[in-house]
Amino acid sequence: MMAMTSLNYVEPPNSNLICCICHAPFTNPTTTRSCMHTFCRDCVVEAVRHSPHCPIDRSPLAMEDLAPANPIVKHLVDELIVECPLRTAGCPRTCQRQLLEGHMKDACQYVTVPCSEDGCCQMLLRKDRGKHADVCIHRTTECDGCGASVKYSDLTVHYSECSSKTATCSFCAAEILRSKLQDHVATCPEVVVPCPHAGNGCSWAGPRHELSEFHIPSCAYESLKGFFAIYGSRVSSHSAENTALKQRVQALEGIVHFMQREMQSFKTILGPWYHSEVQRTSRTGVPHVHVPEDSSLQGFVGPSLARTAAQRPPAPTPPDLFDIIDADQDTATPFFLPPEALFDSRIHTHSRTAGGLLDIQSHPGQRSLPLTPVAPLNLNTTLEGSLVGLRDSITGVAASVDSLTRRNDIALTNENMRINEELGSLKYAVHGIRLQLHRLMMDRNAQVTGRLGETGSATTGPVPIPVPAPPAQPVLHPPIMTPPPFIPAPGTKL
């Protein structure tokens, strides 16, 4: 909608209806409550925003002081006659200002509106809409041949396909309805056709009407027609058979691939428990099955070998676990220590145990540890079975280690107590000796100080032993062990 201030008024409006800010008749006339001046609402709001004063008398003015003007004023300006803003475009209409909006929206022929046809984005004057609708390329029209509704823009494309239109036969130049064209081409005498024996090697090709008239009588292949029929049927039966066989081969190949994949996954699962026949033979020297070295069926060897390994009789009753591991070292090594290392560690364990038990050897019953019998590894079962067996063995070993540790602890505690007792008695013995020695030293000291007292101060009473002793008398302090706290320091009481 165009701004009110840009309208042209047919009659010069009464100057009392002119806003002093925009110099046009009021739009939404608004009167100040404080000084009763009237302006357009937008004008005075903008003015107050710039400076809070009445534009006419400069008295202070706030937004709250603005109120709609007397309705009479509003009616006066709404009824002013204005020209249609599109007068320059050609609209001669004049109307009351308040009706202008309706005119522009619905009536004015000079308003730019979009074409109502779907897909047309052209903008045109309302008055031109009817004219345009007749020529708009997006209008819907009817095919005069088949009667279908088609967009005008698509009509040419439609004509080129419409079955009601004629088309020209490209061979005989006859005009034929498009719907019949297909049939015509099948019979048109001018269409170039090959000899019916082209499949057997006749290279002739020419218009259909010449075929039966000239070519067939002279065609060398025509006389062999019966022969071709018989051999043709034979060849086709062979090729049908061939196809069936090919399909079977393909199916079998598919199964082989599937098996290979399965094999591969089984091998992965089995890990060291899988034996290839080559390893087996090289170790035992007795091949269980014949392995074709260069066979493309190498993948097939897997399962049978694995089965062989699984069904193989258990190793001659092994003396202990280590021997089993040794026997299976080629497969088990990645999961166990190398046999030498294992052996070493076993020895080491033994020696350490022996060292640890050395001081309790005097205790009968602790001397030799009973070896827990270990069940031989059963290789006849599945991998899972073997694992369960191994797990049981480990549980057994763990239990015996546990009891051994406990026994060890008891033995150690006992031994400790015994040693403690012995140490205590030794300590007392040493202490006794030390006291005797001390007394001897005291006596000797008394003799020495007695001699000294004759030359120095003789009045001194019992002379305490100086602690720490001067370096001149190192012998006063016999080397002693740190006395227990309840033993008084030497010299203080004795």
Added chain:
Amino acid sequence: MALPKRIIKETERLVADPAPGITAAPHEDNLRYFDVTIQGPDGSPFQNGVFHLELFLPEEYPMSPPKVRFLTKIYHPNIDKLGRICLDILKDKWSPALQIRTVLLSIQALLSAPNPDDPLATDVAKHYKENEKDAQRVSREWTEKYASQ
């Protein structure tokens, strides 16, 4: 940006019905920029002078005042060497109810009634305060020298 209707109306009226002693014409290439002449009011030291001014309506006009400046040298306490004018309605006393015509009439009135107490050109104002007669003589001389047709 189209010229507001108000400016078009004001221009039309300035040209069609000019105020006495005042002309104003917009530049062709900038309809917000006016060439203005003001005749020195009779009885003032500027009598018989024709003073050229330039006037510009900023984007915010009429919410903001027009910008006006003398292009002719003038010896006046409220007009400085660069022609800038000290007039309250061109500054804080502006009101959107004023217009080009009223502004130019106010400037014309300022020539009749210099106000040395609100000076822009301090030396001229001092002169006017201390020796108005002599100052007016200089104003007349300058009018003669710079503002005669």
Added chain:
Amino acid sequence: MAKIPRNFRLLEELEKGEKGIGDGSCSYGLEDGDDIMMSNWNGTIIGPGHTVHENRIYSLKIHCDQSYPDKPPTVQFLSRVNLPFVNQTDGKVDPNKLNVLAQWGKDSSIETVLVGIRREMGSFNNRKLPQPPEGTTF
């Protein structure tokens, strides 16, 4: 947007210059306070710190002809200075070699010219250029 005529534009710039701009490292004013056409201006640039220009004061003449501000002003150094866009015989600034003049736009002004020149003085390529003795003029 209303196009501000040259004279009112220069009046605005003069008022801004009289108030002082930025940190005071650049300043400008009319060469002659009576010049009603406001064509000739004086500018001063204090050389940027940490460069060969540090603490030097450079004087320039700026001329705004009638085509201002549509066209850039002509700028000429009064103080001798060695910069790639300054003619070493007369001190004139080559408008094609100085960005603020070559890319003159509606937001450009005398202030942006001075600030632009000062920024060039501190640019990597120019900060170490050997300079003529301080205080010499073209």
